Amino acid sequence: MRIDILTVLPELLESPLNHSIVKRAREKGLVEINVVNLRNFTTDKYKSVDDYAFGGGAGMVMMIEPVYKAIEKLKAERHYDEIIYTSPDGEQFTQKMANRLSLKNNIIILAGHYKGIDQRIRDHLVTMEVSIGDYVLSGGELPAATITDAIVRLIPGALSDEQSALSDSFQDDLLAPPVYTRPAEFRGWKVPDVLLSGHFGEIEKWRHEQAEERTRRLRPDLLKE
Ligand code: SAH
Numbered sequence: 001m002r003i004d005i006l007t008v009l010p011e012l013l014e015s016p017l018n019h020s021i022v023k024r025a026r027e028k029g030l031v032e033i034n035v036v037n038l039r040n041f042t043t044d045k046y047k048s049v050d051d052y053a054f055g056g057g058a059g060m061v062m063m064i065e066p067v068y069k070a071i072e073k074l075k076a077e078r079h080y081d082e083i084i085y086t087s088p089d090g091e092q093f094t095q096k097m098a099n100r101l102s103l104k105n106n107i108i109i110l111a112g113h114y115k116g117i118d119q120r121i122r123d124h125l126v127t128m129e130v131s132i133g134d135y136v137l138s139g140g141e142l143p144a145a146t147i148t149d150a151i152v153r154l155i156p157g158a159l160s161d162e163q164s165a166l167s168d169s170f171q172d173d174l175l176a177p178p179v180y181t182r183p184a185e186f187r188g189w190k191v192p193d194v195l196l197s198g199h200f201g202e203i204e205k206w207r208h209e210q211a212e213e214r215t216r217r218l219r220p221d222l223l224k225e
Contacts, residue, residue: 001155002032005144006070007111008049010035012141022149025158033148041066050114059115067121074108083108083127086140090129093147095170102154109147111140173222177210
């Protein structure tokens with residue numbers, strides 16, 4: 001899989017893409033992640049990527065040309081399954097969407113900045129618009145890193161067996177059960193007996209019951225789906 005992230009602030013993506021599971025998946029060759037600096041596609045000497053909004057009002061708007069040129073260059077090199085624009089008014093990002101995207105070969109994620117991008121990019125080049133939640137961030141870099149992380153950990157081989165994504169929240173529409181580690185007792189706070197019993201059938205049953213109970217209590221909407 002290959003993910004190209006288009007941004008005016010590549011520095012914001014450095015840490016999230018170069019640590020932990022995403023780093024290891026890149027090193028193992030499971031995913032190629034390419035960060036494209038949109039300033040490399042500007043034409044003026046100031047490397048401008050934004051301009052005033054037509055009609056006035058506060059805030060700058062990301063210009064068409066650098067984004068268009070960057071996308072055209074990538075599209076000339078390979079076919080892209082999706083060109084995603086991160087936007088608060090996009091479709092809500094979910095585990096199901098992450099599952100679906102993890103099966104694609106090549107995707108572009110375009111991170112907006114300022115007041116957003118020129119609408120014509122969205123109308124003519126973008127194939128999917130994704131929001132990571134009902135709040136407004138300063139840029140699409142953290143959403144792009146969020147989407148990338150959620151996708152990459154689903155690629156077979158990215159997680160070791162004991163971290164298996166299948167037991168995480170939202171797979172099977174259930175929240176994950178509680179987890180514990182040593183010591184078995186801390187200041188009188190005890191680990192549930194069943195987990196120390198060595199009885200795998202009982203443990204699995206308990207975990208499933210806990211997952212259901214948690215989901216009923218915290219996210220009944222998931223059970224309705
Ligand atoms: N004026 C826009 C917000 C611009 S915020 C509006 O009101 O909808 C600047 C950029 O940050 C956006 O272009 C988008 O790429 C990104 N962004 C901000 N919040 C986001 C969210 N919740 N999900 C995805 N991207 C977001």
